[in-house]
Amino acid sequence: MDLVGLSDPYVKVSLMSGEKRLKKVKTAVRAKTLEPTYNETFSFDISPSQITVYFQKVGKVVLGPNAVGTGLEHWKNMLAEEPEPVTQWHQLQPMTDRS
Template sequence: LLYNVQQGSLYVTIKRCAELLGMDKTGFSDPYVKVSLLPLTNKAHRQKTSTKKRTLNPEFNETLTFVIPFKDLPKKTLQIDVFDKDVGKHDDYIGSIILSTSAKAERQKQWNNCIQNPGNEFEQWHKLEVLE
């Protein structure tokens, strides 16, 4: 997670997931990650990674870029959702994490560090939760 003031952009790097649930009959999943900067103000504030086939431990190493004024960042929430891609039907939801100024523990800390220290990258492992 990094905010670049000169470029007016938030960079969200999805490196990997570990020990995901197997959502397919094979016992594996075809995971991808959808990242949303909420509340949505334009379509570019919802992006996703590529899909990784037949794995519970996908390696993404993909950076998603969100153009947003720095002053708006504290009012935003970053929602990261993991899905299992299914052909011809709805994708299966695996879990989520939320980063914001009102998030709990390490999630709030990572978001606040990003806001308070623009230009610095903050990496953190997070455990997925199932959002209702």
């Protein structure tokens, strides 16, 4: 937050394989807001690896075969619908010491 109570948030998306980052991209900055909405699409050519999405140390979303809950559900839906995109909302999970 800045002095007037707003922020200029953006999202960094990292394609991870284990602890190794394979690729990263960043959304556009949403100026002067604490409740940003992003309608951007990122496509990665991936093998069965795990995707972890970090939201600038606010939280994360994990997709992949080792994910749980909606992250695993989304992963399975993406594999079943390939090559069509699969859209799903995810709630941010807390960052851990390793994140």
